[in-house]
Amino acid sequence: MKLFRDLLRDYRFAFAFGVLCILVAFALLSFFSPYDPSRWGQVPRDLRPSAQHWLGTDSNGQDIFWTATFAVRNSLIIAVIAGVVSRIIAVIVGMVAGYKGGTWDRVLMFFSDSLLVIPLFLIIVMMAMLIRASLNLVTLGLLLAFFGWAWDARLIRSQILSLREREFTQTAILSGASTFKLVINEYMPYTTPLIFSTLINNMAWAIGLEITLAILGLLDLATPTLGTMLYWAINYQAILLGRWWWVMTPITLSVALFIALYWLSVSISEYLDPRTRVQRVGAG
Amino acid sequence: MEKLLEVEHLTKTFTLGSVISRVRITAVDDISFYIKPAEIFALAGESGCGKSTTARIIMGFEHATSGTIIHSGKKEAKNEKVWFTEGIQAIFQDPFATFNPLRMVEQYFFETIQNYKLAKSKREAIERIDAKLRLVGLTYEDLAGKYPSEFSGGQLQRISIARALLTDPQLIIADEPVSMVDASLRMSIVNLFKQLRDELGVSVLYITHDLATAYYVCDRIAIMFRGKIVEMGTVEQVLMAPKHPYTQLLRASIPEADTAHRWQGEIRLSDTEQDEYLRQGCRFAGRCPMVMDVCRRVTPPQFDVDGALVACHLYAETKQ
Amino acid sequence: MKNNTILRTERLHAHYILDVYGKAKVIKAVNDVDLAIQEDEIYGIAGESGCGKSTLLKALAAAVEPPLRIISGRVTYRIAGAEVDVSTLTQEEKRKLRMEYIAYVPQGSMSVLNPVSRIRDTYRDFIESHISVHQKGEAFALAKEHLTELGLPVKILDAYPHQLSGGMRQRVTIALATLLKPRIIIGDEPTTALDVVVQRGVVQLLKDVQAKLKNTIVLVTHDMGVHANIADRIGIMYAGKIVEEAPTEKIFSAPTHPYTHYLINSLPKFGDKSPRESVPGSPPSLANLPTGCPFHPRCPHVMDICKQEMPGYTQVASNHKVACWLVGEGTHGKAA
Numbered sequence: 001m002k003l004f005r006d007l008l009r010d011y012r013f014a015f016a017f018g019v020l021c022i023l024v025a026f027a028l029l030s031f032f033s034p035y036d037p038s039r040w041g042q043v044p045r046d047l048r049p050s051a052q053h054w055l056g057t058d059s060n061g062q063d064i065f066w067t068a069t070f071a072v073r074n075s076l077i078i079a080v081i082a083g084v085v086s087r088i089i090a091v092i093v094g095m096v097a098g099y100k101g102g103t104w105d106r107v108l109m110f111f112s113d114s115l116l117v118i119p120l121f122l123i124i125v126m127m128a129m130l131i132r133a134s135l136n137l138v139t140l141g142l143l144l145a146f147f148g149w150a151w152d153a154r155l156i157r158s159q160i161l162s163l164r165e166r167e168f169t170q171t172a173i174l175s176g177a178s179t180f181k182l183v184i185n186e187y188m189p190y191t192t193p194l195i196f197s198t199l200i201n202n203m204a205w206a207i208g209l210e211i212t213l214a215i216l217g218l219l220d221l222a223t224p225t226l227g228t229m230l231y232w233a234i235n236y237q238a239i240l241l242g243r244w245w246w247v248m249t250p251i252t253l254s255v256a257l258f259i260a261l262y263w264l265s266v267s268i269s270e271y272l273d274p275r276t277r278v279q280r281v282g283a284g
Numbered sequence: 285m286e287k288l289l290e291v292e293h294l295t296k297t298f299t300l301g302s303v304i305s306r307v308r309i310t311a312v313d314d315i316s317f318y319i320k321p322a323e324i325f326a327l328a329g330e331s332g333c334g335k336s337t338t339a340r341i342i343m344g345f346e347h348a349t350s351g352t353i354i355h356s357g358k359k360e361a362k363n364e365k366v367w368f369t370e371g372i373q374a375i376f377q378d379p380f381a382t383f384n385p386l387r388m389v390e391q392y393f394f395e396t397i398q399n400y401k402l403a404k405s406k407r408e409a410i411e412r413i414d415a416k417l418r419l420v421g422l423t424y425e426d427l428a429g430k431y432p433s434e435f436s437g438g439q440l441q442r443i444s445i446a447r448a449l450l451t452d453p454q455l456i457i458a459d460e461p462v463s464m465v466d467a468s469l470r471m472s473i474v475n476l477f478k479q480l481r482d483e484l485g486v487s488v489l490y491i492t493h494d495l496a497t498a499y500y501v502c503d504r505i506a507i508m509f510r511g512k513i514v515e516m517g518t519v520e521q522v523l524m525a526p527k528h529p530y531t532q533l534l535r536a537s538i539p540e541a542d543t544a545h546r547w548q549g550e551i552r553l554s555d556t557e558q559d560e561y562l563r564q565g566c567r568f569a570g571r572c573p574m575v576m577d578v579c580r581r582v583t584p585p586q587f588d589v590d591g592a593l594v595a596c597h598l599y600a601e602t603k604q
Numbered sequence: 605m606k607n608n609t610i611l612r613t614e615r616l617h618a619h620y621i622l623d624v625y626g627k628a629k630v631i632k633a634v635n636d637v638d639l640a641i642q643e644d645e646i647y648g649i650a651g652e653s654g655c656g657k658s659t660l661l662k663a664l665a666a667a668v669e670p671p672l673r674i675i676s677g678r679v680t681y682r683i684a685g686a687e688v689d690v691s692t693l694t695q696e697e698k699r700k701l702r703m704e705y706i707a708y709v710p711q712g713s714m715s716v717l718n719p720v721s722r723i724r725d726t727y728r729d730f731i732e733s734h735i736s737v738h739q740k741g742e743a744f745a746l747a748k749e750h751l752t753e754l755g756l757p758v759k760i761l762d763a764y765p766h767q768l769s770g771g772m773r774q775r776v777t778i779a780l781a782t783l784l785k786p787r788i789i790i791g792d793e794p795t796t797a798l799d800v801v802v803q804r805g806v807v808q809l810l811k812d813v814q815a816k817l818k819n820t821i822v823l824v825t826h827d828m829g830v831h832a833n834i835a836d837r838i839g840i841m842y843a844g845k846i847v848e849e850a851p852t853e854k855i856f857s858a859p860t861h862p863y864t865h866y867l868i869n870s871l872p873k874f875g876d877k878s879p880r881e882s883v884p885g886s887p888p889s890l891a892n893l894p895t896g897c898p899f900h901p902r903c904p905h906v907m908d909i910c911k912q913e914m915p916g917y918t919q920v921a922s923n924h925k926v927a928c929w930l931v932g933e934g935t936h937g938k939a940a
């Protein structure tokens with residue numbers, strides 16, 4: 001709780017956190033939606049924003065406000081799955097490679113390097129095309145997770161490598177700590193900032209990629225996400241036809257999400273940075 | 285004679301450099317020594333002479349290339365660290381690096397107790413911690429809830445000793461415990477070693493290049509040079525009447541806090557460590573003022589000179 | 605006193621001002637320091653770690669950067685006969701003075717040497733940024749000549765810093781700092797953590813340099829043995845203050861301040877195994893200094909007045925001043 005209060009003193013964090021809360025609340029509204037997001041033509045098409053339809057309606061005959069609540073929710077689900085699963089892979093790979101070294105290190109780093117050198121975007125597009133039929137929120141999240149861990153695993157590994165040489169590692173071993181305890185107790189405090197900031201960055205990356213894949217038409221277009229909303233808006237030439245409410249809604253939401261995530265990541269990693277943290281502990 | 289720790293023919297080689305220009309350095313070269321119960325034994329010598337490597341092997345952080353370590357009559361067994369860390373504990377050079385700056389210091393104490401099952405309840409654990417801290421002049425209250433950065437270097441070094449004492453070790457390995465602390469803290473730490481030896485019967489392997497404190501607290505001393513023990517005996521023998529030319533150089537290089545005894549003359553320093561490690565015969569030959577022809581060809585064996593062991597050809601007439 | 609003071613501080617206060625979540629935290633690292641360091645002298649500063657030695661050196665070297673700030677007082681150099689207040693210098697003037705007039709070797713020798721370039725390149729960059737050399741080979745020849753002069757092996761020019769031992773790195777750093785023949789050399793713990801033999805080599809080098817250039821060296825170390833061997837005069841620092849200052853012989857033969865007493869008498873001596881006591885207690889926190897004499901919580905001779913008022917300096921002999929109530933009330937320097 002103290003951590004949270006300290007963080008809130010950073011105006012960037014306070015702002016980002018506020019925005020994120022609003023977006024999450026917005027996403028939660030979807031549970032009270034009067035409309036079924038998968039059905040079209042439930043409302044009159046192409047209405048301007050009005051008291052009845054706050055953000056207007058689109059050419060598919062859907063209410064934009066309520067569709068957007070689903071879109072934010074689904075995009076966040078994808079981002080969280082991608083972020084969390086890829087963090088788990090990155091942490092395990094990075095820690096095992098860094099602490100065990102030797103053959104483990106070589107094999108694991110071979111995999112992560114392979115992922116780093118291949119043209120990631122093309123592969124993801126190809127994979128998405130291949131498994132398009134079974135591509136739902138969860139599988140898309142897992143697909144992105146599978147490609148999103150390599151760089152961060154490397155970062156964690158190099159951090160563990162340098163921590164392993166620090167004397168407190170030996171103190172912990174002399175205190176009888178097992179390898180598992182050593183990694184959790186001694187190294188986690190150092191890797192946590194990295195995990196957090198890369199988690200948030202990775203979520204932003206996943207949201208961005210989802211939008212890209214959707215615009216390319218590679219996703220299940222009946223499920224509303226920020227990406228598919230944009231796809232339809234572009235498909236119906238909403239800009240040319242002056243239906244700004246249709247285009248601006250997903251764009252504004254995406255931008256707000258990106259900025260909030262970015263500032264969150266910057267302020268959290270600054271706060272958790274071991275160097276400044278040591279100073280703070282010392283000043284305490 | 286009862287021996288607590290015996291190191292026999294310990295050797296460790298490191299391979300340096302790339303595939304093309306590979307050099308093998310024998311950082312520890314066939315050294316043997318023993319430590320008795322309730323004894324402070326010093327291992328002294330200049331940087332890079334293999335002191336830390338020896339200590340790391342004894343602690344099990346490094347594997348020896350050859351040689352054996354016998355602890356209380358038991359040989360070191362591979363993959364069996366239990367007797368090892370319970371009976372042998374260590375403290376390190378940099379008090380600020382000994383504990384993780386992001387964790388509270390007391391956590392190391394509780395974890396040691398938990399990992400070695402030294403107490404049944406939290407209260408018992410705190411009692412034990414407090415008792416050990418009192419030995420070094422602190423209390424549990426001084427420590428509770430604090431991070432390493434809230435202590436001074438001297439306090440941290442004492443805390444580190446108290447943590448090592450938790451398992452009731454027979455031997456504490458102290459790798460340059462005073463080289464980063466100032467003169468007054470230095471004395472408080474070596475005085476503590478003395479007290480541990482006299483009151484608890486704990487032995488200390490005191491690794492240092494500070495010969496003045498070594499003289500002050502130690503019983504016996506071994507002088508290392510480039511992986512070899514060149515002189516070994518009681519501190520009176522070795523430091524008051526040094527026989528090996530290298531020990532004599534070391535002894536003469538100690539800055540005395542006395543303006544009447546300023547250093548006389550100039551000394552030669554080694555250009556690079558590696559050259560000396562790779563030298564044939566006596567490794568000190570490049571800098572030795574007494575060097576002879578035989579020194580450059582034959583590695584000097586250890587001679588017994590008035591009860592001290594000296595590895596130098598100058599003493600070849602005495603019995604081996 | 606005849607005026608060959610080259611480096612002077614007057615009632616210098618230098619504090620670290622930290623911002624800890626909105627609250628300002630002040631670490632009073634240098635409090636009311638008056639120094640008058642002469643030409644052609646080796647001035648030693650001793651004291652336990654954390655007493656502000658490095659901070660004082662930063663102020664002397666005009667290398668003050670936030671969070672460190674000069675609160676009051678001044679530092680003056682005597683350049684070509686005229687006293688110059690350091691605070692009036694511009695960044696560019698300071699940059700020019702650095703290395704040519706005053707060389708500062710900070711704690712930790714690696715900081716100066718770039719780990720990814722060979723010593724020769726470090727030398728070349730250094731030379732090119734300070735002197736105009738015309739030919740490529742000229743800088744190299746200069747470096748070679750300089751190293752030979754100082755008795756260092758020339759082959760180290762081809763090495764990377766990590767290939768050199770700590771002692772050699774330290775000597776290379778000192779060699780580099782003296783290349784332009786500065787009038788003042790400031791060294792912060794140049795021998796700490798080196799072993800005795802290498803330490804002797806480094807001290808030897810410093811002495812040689814000083815003998816050749818006839819310049820001033822300000823040397824910080826907590827090893828009293830090193831001071832005894834090299835320093836002409838010593839200032840004993842405690843909690844940001846100089847509590848005693850005297851020629852080296854006097855400090856060792858007639859230490860007067862109780863803290864100096866401990867410092868000298870706690871040193872172990874060969875042939876004498878009698879128990880030695882270290883200074884009791886622990887150093888004060890500079891963020892929260894005790895009132896009066898900062899040594900009073902640890903002092904065996906503490907009196908009531910010590911807890912209330914800071915003693916001023918008493919001149920116990922020519923060149924020998926002490927700040928302690930035992931010796932006298934003192935004349936000036938009663939810090940607030």
Ligand SMILES: Nc1ncnc2c1ncn2[C@@H]1O[C@H](COP(=O)(O)OP(=O)(O)OP(=O)(O)O)[C@@H](O)[C@H]1O
Pocket residue numbers: 298299300309311329330331332333334335336337338557
């Ligand atoms: N892991 C390693 N790999 C390669 N060489 C090593 C390794 N550890 C030590 N060495 C080499 O072995 C020699 C002895 O090193 P060691 O650190 O044991 O000496 P030391 O006496 O403890 O020195 P110091 O006083 O500097 O700590 C040195 O030349 C060093 O470079």
Ligand SMILES: Nc1ncnc2c1ncn2[C@@H]1O[C@H](COP(=O)(O)OP(=O)(O)O)[C@@H](O)[C@H]1O
Pocket residue numbers: 620622631633651652653654655656657658659660671890
């Ligand atoms: N960059 C810095 N920021 C904040 N405090 C500092 C900084 N550098 C030194 N200090 C503090 O100033 C005090 C004096 O430090 P220093 O001059 O380095 O002492 P010494 O060299 O005698 O060990 C210490 O309390 C130290 O923690």
Ligand code: SF4
Pocket residue numbers: 528529530566567568569570572573574575576579584595596597598
């Ligand atoms: S063996 Fe020879 S070179 Fe070595 S120390 Fe003795 S005299 Fe000197």
Ligand code: SF4
Pocket residue numbers: 861862863897898899900901903904905906907910915927928929930
């Ligand atoms: S002034 Fe008082 S407390 Fe300070 S050193 Fe002198 S006697 Fe001790």
Ligand SMILES: [Mg+2]
Pocket residue numbers: 335336460
């Ligand atoms: Mg070492």
Ligand SMILES: [Mg+2]
Pocket residue numbers: 654657658711792793
């Ligand atoms: Mg310092």
